[in-house]
Amino acid sequence: MQLATYIQDLLYRYECVIIPGFGAFLTQYESARIDSDSNTLYPPGKSISFNRQLQTNDGLLANYIASVDGSSYETALDKLRTFTRNLSVELSEGKTVSVEKIGVFKINEAQAVQFIPSEKGNFNTASFGLVPFVGTSIQREVYKEEVAALEAETPLLFTPERREKYPYLKYAAVALIAVSISGLVGFNIYKNNVAEYNFAEKQKADALLDKQIQEATFVIENPLPPLKVTVPKQTGTYHIVAGAFRIEANAYKKIALLSEKGFTPRYIGKNKYGLHEVVYQSYEDRVEALQSLRNIKNTENKDAWLLVKKLD
Structure with a gap:
């Protein structure tokens, strides 16, 4: 289907591409997503839908065909009419019609045209060259359960005999705690003194600055004339x-x-x-x-x- 290439080109740049007399393809931005079942990361893209109600020719597709083929606008319209006619005939015969990288059309049980978008095409230019990435799942919870099981099987035991073997460690621990507490208290006192000093100096600086501003005089000897900008209003048919x-x-x-x-x-x-x-x-x-x-x-x-x- 030759016209599929033209439609693909326009879907990269436009959000609505109308096939006159048949319907319109609509695109909408879709952010990156993760399929947790298959551990697949999909890049940002554009989701494609089809609206059967938009059939009036807006000139976009016909003009593009004419410019690429180097033909006239009427010749491009004839190609579109032939494309639409053949597509409608194949659907009426119960066939499934595929439009490359865009999707497939078929007649559903309600005798209406149904469009199923393709998962291969990505019409977001910002994601050009990006493909879905399949990763491996991280078994955090499994590892956590294994560690818990190992800890349950091999507990760490501290007996009174082992503690009494090194009695000086108890006094060393008490001394270390005392030194830490005294150091923390001293640091807090020093920090409070520094904060009070900084606050007093800031007040002095603010007062001096206010005085200088009040005594300052600003004189502009040659003021520039006011600039007038006139923006013409666009009119016309x-x-x-x-x-x-x-x-x-x-x-x-x-x-x-x-x-x-x-x-x-x-x-x-x-x-x-x-x-x-x-x-x-x-x-x-x-x-x-x-x-x-x-x-x-x-x-x-x-x-x-x-x-x-x-x-x-």
């Missing part, structure tokens, strides 16, 4: 879309990233699919917008596209 995000926080991260690159991006709200859209810039003139779009596609983002919409 032609918008170059940088991306659409299911999570709003990701949209603002994209805005910050584009601002660092010198663009003037902004958030234009949710589209009809509930995705948060971010644009590079808005234009009043269509020709100017198309020229800017061509430049962005060549230098920045091949998947950028032009949205014609009048914003409030």
Whole structure:
């Protein structure tokens, strides 16, 4: 299935990839986890789900196919229609259709399309090259029980005869305890004296500093004139879309990233699919917008596209 490669490429970069007339793949970040049954550590990834309700073409997949194949947009749409038609026919015949590294489709008992995601693919770019790691379990409790059993079998016995054999050890222990107590008391007295001295010196320093601040005079002979910054408000009905995000926080991260690159991006709200859209810039003139779009596609983002919409 050739189109599976295109869908895989887009799932690395986008959270929603729509197959027109069939449905949409949705991805969501998944943190690292441990399977205690198999002692397997799985790296962070993206969980994939499928939404049959999102079928309206948003242009993302078709534009990407056209740019990779070097074909027209209409030719890319024809490929998508053929792909969708063949997929629907195979499912209606009761077959299980596999999409490489993404998952499989089949018709369940309720005669609805069921998607089962693949466990092999990981579309989180931050985890590229990481694979599940199988470790060995640490038998702490078992070792603890073995030590307890050994202690029960070989107890340490101290008889009165052995204690009386070395009577001077008893007096040495008493002397050591006395020396320790006296040293501890002396250390506490020394520590209290140091703390009182430091507190008194701090009060003197604070009082001297307050006096110097009260007597100081600050004079600025040539104050700078106030700086006025005028930020032009973006208007227009032609918008170059940088991306659409299911999570709003990701949209603002994209805005910050584009601002660092010198663009003037902004958030234009949710589209009809509930995705948060971010644009590079808005234009009043269509020709100017198309020229800017061509430049962005060549230098920045091949998947950028032009949205014609009048914003409030």
